[in-house]
Amino acid sequence: MTTTSLYRLAGWAGLIGGVLLLVAVARRGGLIPENALTHAMAPPASALTLFTLTAIYLYQRDRVGRLGLVGYSVNLLGLAGLFAIEFATHAIFPYLSPETRDELLDGPTRVWFLAVAVTFLVGVLTLGVASLRARALPAPAFVLYIAGFAPASLRGIVPEAVYLGGLTVGALGVLWLSAVLARVVDRRPA
Numbered sequence: 001m002t003t004t005s006l007y008r009l010a011g012w013a014g015l016i017g018g019v020l021l022l023v024a025v026a027r028r029g030g031l032i033p034e035n036a037l038t039h040a041m042a043p044p045a046s047a048l049t050l051f052t053l054t055a056i057y058l059y060q061r062d063r064v065g066r067l068g069l070v071g072y073s074v075n076l077l078g079l080a081g082l083f084a085i086e087f088a089t090h091a092i093f094p095y096l097s098p099e100t101r102d103e104l105l106d107g108p109t110r111v112w113f114l115a116v117a118v119t120f121l122v123g124v125l126t127l128g129v130a131s132l133r134a135r136a137l138p139a140p141a142f143v144l145y146i147a148g149f150a151p152a153s154l155r156g157i158v159p160e161a162v163y164l165g166g167l168t169v170g171a172l173g174v175l176w177l178s179a180v181l182a183r184v185v186d187r188r189p190a
Contacts, residue, residue: 007184010055014178017048021171025164039090046083049174053079055181057127060136064127068134071127078120078153085113113156121153137180144173 024042026032057064057072064071093101105113128146132139148170155163 004184007055007059007181010052011178011180011182011184013048014052014055014174015182017045017052018171018175018178020045020048021167021174025167025171028160029164039094042090043083043086046079046086050076050079050083052174052178052181056131056137056177059181059184060131060134063134063136064130065134068127068130071123071125071130073123074119075123075127078116078123081116082120085116117153117155121150124149124153137177141173141176141180144169144176146173148173 020041023032023038024045027034027038027041032038053072053076057068061068096104124146128142131137131142148166148168150166151158151162152166152170154166158166
């Protein structure tokens with residue numbers, strides 16, 4: 001498989017992940033029904049975007065330097081943590097008693113969730129700044145990425161509307177970056 005094919009595949013993964021993220025926002029915002037299917041769409045959004053994030057970094061790695069590598073690494077760890085949280089929230093928590101769920105969220109689980117949120121926030125900001133400086137991919141897409149996912153990472157601290165608005169704006173950034181990757185042209189001579 002060529003590098004171009006991998007970029008394109010990652011782009012399509014990001015397009016699907018971005019759409020699934022928007023579906024999750026619509027569900028949380030009450031625009032579409034809450035059911036097993038709409039709940040099941042949240043974890044794959046994070047999982048697919050892990051692949052896309054890696055392609056975004058690799059596409060611009062020569063231009064983002066060490067700051068970009070650090071940002072990518074921290075962003076990847078945070079996003080992997082968010083995938084775990086989404087999985088737990090949608091596949092485990094619904095089957096626990098409210099008392100057990102509250103006990104978990106009031107104990108060490110809350111600290112882990114906060115650590116993931118801070119990791120994701122630092123990664124988004126660091127990779128975003130490095131990418132804006134590099135200009136290898138559209139800067140406005142990274143502005144959306146930062147402007148959306150920075151407040152979205154503060155879930156539980158910011159009002160629900162800020163969180164959902166951030167997810168929406170961040171998803172638009174992911175969709176834009178993914179569309180660029182999905183259209184990458186092989187630069188090798190014919």
